[in-house]
Amino acid sequence: MDGTTERHDPALGVTFARLAGEPLWNRLLDEGRTRRHRAGETLLRQGDTGTHVLALVAGVVKVIRVERDGRVRLLAFRGAGDVVGEAAVLEEGERRLASVTAIVDVTVVVVEERRFRGFVERCGLSPVLTRHALTRLRQSDRARGGCCSRERVAQALLALAEAAYGGGTGGSPTGGGRAGGGAYLSVTRAELAQYLGASRNTVSAALREIGDRVVGAERGGVVVHDLNALRAVAAVTDGPYTDA
16 A cells, blocks of 8 residues: 555445555465355355355455344445455354355455465464454444434445445446346345444335435345435535545
């Protein structure tokens, strides 16, 4: 990194690549093999033994945990430049505490357990991983703080759409696997509500206020039809957010 302040969005937080630096991030990618997943696919499963880490190259995933009482909790979103699954491989034989599912098509690099642990040891990255875990906790707390307005819902959806499909200025995003176009995100209203610390009804009301010409909710996901209009609702006019 060149020491300048990097812009990033509040829904995805500070990435591992930003904390470790681009040279080390690129070296980590050289440690594994590339794999691609479609939206809705589960990349890592809760309860499985940790055998590898995923470095996210493109796309966005959601981290979900099923509690003992059966409740399903959305813990976080992660995007390009981040790693997932590292907690279960740093100690041999540990099991995964959450599942990771793609909300759009994603590209990852699979780094096997021994290679990742060796890489962390050689590069002295334990403090970086600790700092990364702490920033994730702080970011999660911020996401759930404050009232849930249509602006906050718009900000979260905009951050996810831009991270998943690019932050261009075009008003009508294309792709996402929908015949009518738009940026499809495999994120339900209930999951958005959990992430923002709000009720599902509150999120549904916010989506209605935003309008279905801008964002369309459907079973199993959300489609962003107009990025410029969504930026206007989110009170953002010049691209991705900066996390203060």
